[in-house]
Amino acid sequence: MSQLVSPYNNLELKRQFTMPVLRIVAAVVALAILIVVPIFWTFQSVGFKPFQTGDYASVFSQLLIIAVFMERALEFFINLWREPGKAELAHRLEDHEQQYAVLEDKSSEEAKKLQNDIAELKYSQQLYGSQTFRISLWSSFLFGLVVSTVGVRALQSVVGDVSGLAQPQQAIFHFIDVLLTGCLISGGSEGIHKIAGLYNKFMETSTNKVKKEE
Numbered sequence: 001m002s003q004l005v006s007p008y009n010n011l012e013l014k015r016q017f018t019m020p021v022l023r024i025v026a027a028v029v030a031l032a033i034l035i036v037v038p039i040f041w042t043f044q045s046v047g048f049k050p051f052q053t054g055d056y057a058s059v060f061s062q063l064l065i066i067a068v069f070m071e072r073a074l075e076f077f078i079n080l081w082r083e084p085g086k087a088e089l090a091h092r093l094e095d096h097e098q099q100y101a102v103l104e105d106k107s108s109e110e111a112k113k114l115q116n117d118i119a120e121l122k123y124s125q126q127l128y129g130s131q132t133f134r135i136s137l138w139s140s141f142l143f144g145l146v147v148s149t150v151g152v153r154a155l156q157s158v159v160g161d162v163s164g165l166a167q168p169q170q171a172i173f174h175f176i177d178v179l180l181t182g183c184l185i186s187g188g189s190e191g192i193h194k195i196a197g198l199y200n201k202f203m204e205t206s207t208n209k210v211k212k213e214e
Contacts, residue, residue: 044169047160059157064192066152067185070143074136082132089128093121137186144185145178154181 100106100114148154155177156162162173184192 044165046162046165046173048158049160059154060192062152062157063154063181063184066147067188067192070140070147070185071188074139074143078132078136078139082128082135086125086128086132089121089125093118093125096121140186140188141182144182147185148178148181152181152185153177154184 096114096118100111100118103111103114105111153174155173162170165173
């Protein structure tokens with residue numbers, strides 16, 4: 001008798017084959033852009049503003065506040081949208097486990113069916129959780145892009161005036177700034193807090209080093 005192949009296994013094999021190919025194509029395209037763009041345009045260097053320590057902390061604080069607002073808003077909408085489905089799966093799983101627990105003959109067909117149903121429900125719970133995480137991640141990223149598009153920029157807050165740059169360089173700079181700020185905000189308040197903590201640690205280390213040398 002030939003062995004049946006699950007459609008899920010076919011999809012998994014296809015995914016495992018497709019993802020490396022897509023990554024290779026994306027890497028080749030990115031490398032080509034990095035090589036070709038400087039051939040046609042000579043970009044000027046962009047320096048940082050002469051900020052004090054508190055000025056950089058202010059930039060981090062602004063991003064942190066926006067990230068906290070985003071997290072609370074997304075938490076409300078994600079819970080409103082996804083929590084009923086999560087609760088339904090949990091209730092069905094608990095019901096099947098209780099039915100299996102009271103069975104006397106654990107080797108019966110009914111017991112085997114319940115075991116299969118329990119395994120499928122557990123898998124459905126994991127899949128539902130990963131889908132919720134993916135929805136939350138993409139939603140926060142889109143929110144971050146919108147916020148950065150309307151004017152909240154991370155790079156522009158710390159670098160000098162870019163109005164004197166050539167138009168292609170300005171366009172690329174603003175695109176990267178929007179993308180980077182969107183990623184920072186979508187990373188959440190914890191990620192921004194870690195970045196700020198690393199910056200503060202670096203500044204403290206540098207200050208102590210200068211004091212020792214004096």
